Amino acid sequence: MALASCHQNPFFSEWDTPYGIPPYNKIKDSDYLPAIKEGIRQQKAEIDAITANAEAPTFDNTIAPLELSGNLLSKVSGVLFNVVETDRTDALDAIVEEALPLLSDHEADLSFNKALYERVAAVYHADQNALTREQQMVLKEHFEGFEREGIGLPEEKQRRLREINSSLSTLTQKIGNNILAESNAFKEKFGFSVSAYPDRMTTTADRDLRKQYLDAYTMRGHNGNENDNRELLVEVLKLRLEKARILGYNNFAEYQLADKMAGTPATVDAFLSGIIKASVAKAKEEVIDMQAEMDKDIAAGILPKGSKIEAWDWWYYAERVRKAKFDLDDEAVKPYFQKDSVRKGIFLAAQKLYGISVEPLEGVPAYNEECVQTWKISDADGSLIGIFTTDYLPRDSKRGGAWMNNVREQYVDAAGNDVRPIIVNVGNLAENMNVDQVQTVFHEFGHALHGLLTKCHYASVSGTNVKRDFVEMFSQFNENWAFQPELLAQYANNAEGETIPAALVEKINNSLKFNQGFMTTELCAASILDMKWHELENFDNVDIDAFEAAVAKEIGLIPEIGFRYRTTYFNHIFSSGYSAGYYGYLWSEVLDKDAFGIFEASPEGPFDLALASKFRKTFLERGGSEEPMVLYKEFAGREPDNKAFLRARGLIK
Ligand SMILES: [Zn+2]
Numbered sequence: 001m002a003l004a005s006c007h008q009n010p011f012f013s014e015w016d017t018p019y020g021i022p023p024y025n026k027i028k029d030s031d032y033l034p035a036i037k038e039g040i041r042q043q044k045a046e047i048d049a050i051t052a053n054a055e056a057p058t059f060d061n062t063i064a065p066l067e068l069s070g071n072l073l074s075k076v077s078g079v080l081f082n083v084v085e086t087d088r089t090d091a092l093d094a095i096v097e098e099a100l101p102l103l104s105d106h107e108a109d110l111s112f113n114k115a116l117y118e119r120v121a122a123v124y125h126a127d128q129n130a131l132t133r134e135q136q137m138v139l140k141e142h143f144e145g146f147e148r149e150g151i152g153l154p155e156e157k158q159r160r161l162r163e164i165n166s167s168l169s170t171l172t173q174k175i176g177n178n179i180l181a182e183s184n185a186f187k188e189k190f191g192f193s194v195s196a197y198p199d200r201m202t203t204t205a206d207r208d209l210r211k212q213y214l215d216a217y218t219m220r221g222h223n224g225n226e227n228d229n230r231e232l233l234v235e236v237l238k239l240r241l242e243k244a245r246i247l248g249y250n251n252f253a254e255y256q257l258a259d260k261m262a263g264t265p266a267t268v269d270a271f272l273s274g275i276i277k278a279s280v281a282k283a284k285e286e287v288i289d290m291q292a293e294m295d296k297d298i299a300a301g302i303l304p305k306g307s308k309i310e311a312w313d314w315w316y317y318a319e320r321v322r323k324a325k326f327d328l329d330d331e332a333v334k335p336y337f338q339k340d341s342v343r344k345g346i347f348l349a350a351q352k353l354y355g356i357s358v359e360p361l362e363g364v365p366a367y368n369e370e371c372v373q374t375w376k377i378s379d380a381d382g383s384l385i386g387i388f389t390t391d392y393l394p395r396d397s398k399r400g401g402a403w404m405n406n407v408r409e410q411y412v413d414a415a416g417n418d419v420r421p422i423i424v425n426v427g428n429l430a431e432n433m434n435v436d437q438v439q440t441v442f443h444e445f446g447h448a449l450h451g452l453l454t455k456c457h458y459a460s461v462s463g464t465n466v467k468r469d470f471v472e473m474f475s476q477f478n479e480n481w482a483f484q485p486e487l488l489a490q491y492a493n494n495a496e497g498e499t500i501p502a503a504l505v506e507k508i509n510n511s512l513k514f515n516q517g518f519m520t521t522e523l524c525a526a527s528i529l530d531m532k533w534h535e536l537e538n539f540d541n542v543d544i545d546a547f548e549a550a551v552a553k554e555i556g557l558i559p560e561i562g563f564r565y566r567t568t569y570f571n572h573i574f575s576s577g578y579s580a581g582y583y584g585y586l587w588s589e590v591l592d593k594d595a596f597g598i599f600e601a602s603p604e605g606p607f608d609l610a611l612a613s614k615f616r617k618t619f620l621e622r623g624g625s626e627e628p629m630v631l632y633k634e635f636a637g638r639e640p641d642n643k644a645f646l647r648a649r650g651l652i653k
Contacts, residue, residue, distance in 0.1 A: 009272035011035035011076050017365055018031070019376070019387050021422060022079045022407065025509055029091045032080050036099050039073030040106045046070070047116060053422050057119035059131055064141055066116070067458045068414055074459075077103075078407040078422075083367050084377075085405075086426055088397045117146045123377070129136040134625035138458045139339040140145070144259060150247055157246050158335070164243045172237050176575035178227040181567075182220035185227075189216060201315035207303070214312040214562075214566065221568030222544075230544055235377055235573060238539050246505055253534040256580035257421030261470045261587070261628040265535055268583050272531065274642050275586060276524045276555050278651040288318035293324070311562050319516050326511045332504060333431040337495040339392055342438055344447040345491035347375075349481040353612035355380040356619075361387070371395065386410070386421040386452040392427035402427035402440045404447035404475075411459035412650045421463060423451045439479050446478025447471075453620040461624035468581060473617065480596045483508050484606060513650030520586075522564035525557055527583040528574045529565075534580040544568065590645040591632065597644030598636060 009031045010023050017023050033489040046069035053061050084092045123145040128136050150161045157434035183194045185428035197217055205208050244255040253265040262268050290309050299302045347358045361374045377385040407422040425444040429437045457610050485505050492500040532551050572578035602608040646652040
């Protein structure tokens with residue numbers, strides 16, 4: 001007789017680990033799929049129980065159990081989608097490949113569950129006065145989520161929507177693949193990848209070569225070959241317009257913005273036009289500085305007389321100006337920003353601002369024992385805030401970039417226990433960091449604080465579960481502390497224990513404003529192009545080149561700066577979900593700088609404890625449990641203003 005395996009799937013039992021940290025050491029690859037399948041089955045049963053309830057729909061018998069459903073699925077997804085990004089293996093890839101269609105089918109089943117929708121709608125349309133504000137927001141999100149998929153529409157319109165969605169997913173995938181193919185062709189031709197483009201444009205002295213790079217880079221998807229995106233993307237834009245119309249909106253931008261903080265295209269347009277003017281004006285000043293550098297090359301006989309700065313010169317001469325003006329050398333900075341010191345810096349800033357305490361946890365389960373460290377974050381009164389794990393250094397199995405992950409969301413369970421979050425910060429950073437990397441560490445910890453300090457009741461609105469154009473406010477806000485002289489004095493030490501010199505601190509802070517006319521113009525012009533495409537309501541005879549040229553003219557874009565993304569390779573808006581949403585980067589930054597401006601203006605200085613406490617209570621504790629603009633006005637006493645942002649980027653005095 002064969003012996004039964006003694007391995008038990010850890011997802012099927014309660015975790016008796018410290019703080020309920022996933023028992024990573026006991027989880028085997030073979031545990032994931034059975035747990036996902038069982039998790040889907042359990043959530044289906046939970047939803048069936050809600051819809052089978054004979055009692056009239058109420059928040060307590062419909063929304064509350066809906067919020068608590070899918071617990072097993074959250075448990076396994078939290079672990080699986082973390083490890084596949086940090087410690088990828090072929091086996092994990094295969095598991096995810098099998099799991100994704102199961103999960104997306106399950107999600108579609110939920111969002112087209114008519115019986116569930118009818119109960120949610122009944123609660124939504126009933127008197128909401130007895131509900132808390134957070135409950136009203138949770139209810140609204142569920143109801144609007146259903147409506148946005150078109151569940152309330154007649155059968156035949158729903159059928160057309162499904163057709164559109166399916167065509168859109170095929171077309172956008174094709175566009176993405178074409179961009180990839182064109183980027184690979186670029187790499188083949190020049191021997192470096194498109195991600196290295198800014199770097200090559202900065203360091204390549206050969207002007208003709210720079211022009212070749214720029215031409216090839218900006219013509220991707222526009223070469224009349226089998227990877228040409230022009231027809232495909234017009235098709236996508238038309239289908240998006242049709243979808244928006246079916247759902248009752250005038251254009252796709254309206255549909256996309258309806259569930260964002262900004263709310264309407266008009267708000268976004270006014271917002272962007274308030275930035276583009278100042279940034280183009282600054283960019284024109286930057287051209288003058290660069291021309292002076294170019295004139296030196298003309299005088300030295302390197303370039304012919306009469307040479308003028310062109311789009312392919314920008315990166316190269318900007319770097320020359322940077323060296324001449326700021327003399328900031330990465331190599332001089334790095335010794336003071338060792339990985340452990342920088343982490344000490346993020347903890348110190350949060351301790352000073354929010355009174356929390358941080359203690360390392362030894363011997364707790366970790367998804368990668370060698371590379372990650374885990375910390376217990378507690379409040380001033382000793383109560384547990386959450387568990388925080390750092391995983392900063394690169395390894396082959398980790399995907400690129402830096403991010404924050406929620407292994408467990410904060411919520412209050414059925415028994416009334418406050419389940420505290422487990423948050424991970426992951427990066428591909430160096431043991432000794434440059435200015436950018438230090439900002440990245442503070443940025444990701446800003447997301448982590450948003451996830452950790454939350455005090456909500458329902459998972460769907462806790463922590464970072466806020467609107468997409470609001471979420472980056474908190475990560476960017478936290479970056480403001482990275483180079484505060486008072487904080488640097490406490491964390492930025494080199495291996496000999498020496499503190500970073502004041503002169504270097506000043507150089508760092510000055511350099512943050514460098515080249516911001518160009519950077520802001522690029523970001524803003526791309527955001528405007530995105531909005532214009534999605535506000536368009538007639539695509540007869542549309543010509544992409546002419547459309548781009550008209551937009552450039554309207555916003556006063558100078559020839560020395562092209563579009564950061566021309567339409568044919570604008571991946572964000574065609575294949576990664578940022579359509580009519582690219583403005584979100586600037587929007588969040590305006591909020592963050594405006595809020596930080598209030599700290600800077602305080603007589604107590606930026607470490608004003610009363611203000612920090614207000615920031616924590618108004619924003620960080622409340623997640624998505626209130627409309628962002630309501631929260632913002634509660635904090636600032638007024639609507640946000642772009643002046644602090646323009647000043648921080650050096651665009652106005
Ligand atoms: Zn972020």
